[in-house]
Amino acid sequence: MDNSPDLWLSKLPVLKTDGSKYDRGHCIVLGGPVASTGAARLAARAALRIGAGLVSVACDPSSLMVYATALEAVMTKPVKDEAAFAALISDPRITSLVMGPAAGINDRTKAFVLAALRAGKPCLLDADALTVFKDDPSQLFDAIRSPVLLTPHEGEFARLFGQVTDRASDALRAAKTSGAVVLLKGRDTVIAAPDSRLVINRNAPPTLATAGSGDMLAGFAGGLMAQGMEAFDAACAAAWIHAEAARLFGPGLISEDLSEMVPQVLRQLTH
Ligand SMILES: NC(=O)C1=CN([C@@H]2O[C@H](COP(=O)(O)OP(=O)(O)OC[C@H]3O[C@@H](n4cnc5c(N)ncnc54)[C@H](O)[C@@H]3O)[C@@H](O)[C@H]2O)[C@@H](O)CC1
């Protein structure tokens, strides 16, 4: 089935007139090391723009100053180790986690992902949060119990599930194997659920082939999950909104522009 707003428009978060920011969810984005903070910052901004009430970047104390000076509405939380991270996300007001964009391919990222999955929070895993399991993908699949969305590009997909040959059937197989919703990125993005739901997103322009656009997509989907949207619906909505934002912006797009186009896309969708 092709993706369109008909599939998820009625499930987009609706604001309570007397609600507070806490009613709109709190998304935690895992920050990376000091030399590569951009990807998590893009994802955090995207999560905020799509409507999460609060967004925090959780990062090592050594990179805190970079995040703290570069971010305004997004908050920062220093977490020195896995125990500190587990304590942070145990707060019931934390409603989703986005992990992976430039997080680092190392044991720390792996331990934090496993801690997040143990906590049972809705999790979006992308980029390095997938690559860290390339030597033992079953360690990741065995840990998946909560609602999880995996958002690999074809290179990341191959590390966990093998080379892509048929995008739709490979994504479905991956969703069943992992127990997670799988969003396989590309010109046409395939979204597959373990219960065999399958949607193909076809409105993406080639201007999206630019560094960081996948990080923005992660933030959009994670931000919708923070507001209570189910992982599959959040993936479909995020993929469509991401592509529509790029289409409306037109030539010269850089990833930063995507979050700034969200108000226009949402206005068109909801009026
Ligand atoms: N501003 C930033 O800080 C940015 C940081 N990024 C981070 O940089 C790290 C490396 O990301 P990469 O995406 O380069 O991934 P990787 O370095 O993990 O993989 C790239 C390799 O995968 C293979 N591949 C196959 N299909 C591919 C496809 N459709 N797209 C890309 N590669 C494909 C290629 O062999 C390519 O060399 C990640 O942590 C990522 O989050 C990127 O997101 C770009 C922006």
Ligand SMILES: Nc1ncnc2c1ncn2[C@@H]1O[C@H](COP(=O)(O)OP(=O)(O)O)[C@@H](O)[C@H]1O
């Ligand atoms: N040729 C293309 N046409 C349309 N969309 C594309 C094209 N190439 C990449 N994209 C989209 O751009 C995004 C790239 O994400 P990703 O590969 O993770 O990049 P990055 O790691 O730089 O963020 C994905 O959403 C993907 O679907």
